Amino acid sequence: MIDTVNLTKRFGNFTAVDNLNLNIAKGEIFGFLGANGAGKTTTIRILCGLTKPSSGTATVGGFDVNKHSEQIKTVIGYMSQKFALYNDLKAKENLAFYASVYRQPLRIALERLNPLLETMGLTSILNSFTRDLPMGYKQRLSLVCALVHDPPILFLDEPTSGVDPQARREFWDMINQLAIAGKTVIVSTHFMDEAEYCHRVIVMRDGKEVAMGNPTELKQLHQSKNMQELFLKLARGE
């Protein structure tokens, strides 16, 4: 679903993303790990068609990020730690807003999203103002908003930052369900137990890949008992 060849992004003299080669398959949960400033968010922004690479190529859902960045937006959903919800709108109005942005009739979107709203316990709060919702609810509502146009690819940029241990587990159960249903999920996180839930991860440092693979294999390769230890070993290169 996502392929990049020597993907590079420079800002002046600074190389934020340095020759990245990725091949992410349908239904995969792929994790981006790295210290703050390692290049995770820049990579995700390129793949979402929000910024162009300086060199190299990338295709997302079959669309080239250089030539077809607008089409990419029809095949991806994006959710970030800075939940892009309107606090002054009701939960349902936020959904309606996203549906109209993606030119989805609200009735059809709601019909399709209904089972998801049920499992997430959101049905009862649809008429509440978003600003009154606890963090965990806002986070789930953001996820549903990102799914309003049924995209095959989902980008989650630190979706669980500031979320408690229980809510994080429930969120990951949902991510798993989505992957089983065939969605490709790209996720960045600072919780290393969550890194274990990814099918594959890339560890980035200074814009470069320092490790990539299945968490179990990576732990064996780098003789680490868990991903936290692996991260501390690799992410700063100390």
Add this chain to the structure above:
Amino acid sequence: MNACSIKELSISYGETPALRNISLAIPQGEIYGIIGPDGAGKTTLMRALCTLLPYQHGSIEVLDLHTVKDEKNIRARLGYMPQRFSLYQDLSVQQNLMFFAKLFGVKEKEYRKRLAELYQFSRLEPFNKRRAGDLSGGMKQKLALSCALIHTPELIILDEPTFGVDPVSRIEFWNILHELKAEGIGIIVSTPYMDEAEQCDTVALIHKGQILDIGKPGDLLAAWPFKLYTVNGSDLAEIRAFLAAQPEINNLQLFGSEIHISSNEEISSDTFAAWMQQCVSLKQWKAISPGMEDVFLEMMSHD
């Protein structure tokens, strides 16, 4: 002197109660953790301690001063780091620090001395001309902490200070907190990271606006009444489904590549052997001591 004495505090937002009749004494000089799920009332409590929220019932004293009558005196002696980054993104590191120094009436000579001290622990000096908005997540949080410390407060209140901070920078940030404590500064901190909760001297577990438990992390863990085991194997989803059906198991939770299971009674090695025969994915088991995350999840499972 207590950092805070809270008596029968209740706060509601309209019809919605946020804190219900809370009484709490927080000793000065400790790292005191406020731990609870989203929506438990942590931020409300911290904002009330900072004199930023009116409350309907009860009383709060901070550093022996009453939050309503002595609001100004409290603010001069208190540093607050709110949940989300609230510095001026367009100002440089040093301009932000100077802004907060002026706001708190820090004298020029004092400011220079303080700045040198803050740069020493934050290691932000090489970046003093960088716009705050261009800092990495970890550096932003160190700057916000420095701004909260510019007027040399006796007590600082930090609401999820490691939000969005990577594991390496989190360790660094907590090392700074331990240094500040050694200087005698009281610290009240909330966090969703249970490894951070374990580093507090005392934690208060808060849920639905009420205090459920208070104690040293070590004591809370020692008093935990359940037997705990960790298991792993080839297919965690399968193991999870299998174990969920076993009546001996009280609670089961994913912990990265392992599953923690808790039980009221000891689970014998015979039982584990039988399980491993019935569920071939299940490969290993081990009795372990609980961590704060186990305690937290157990507490939440009673909802």
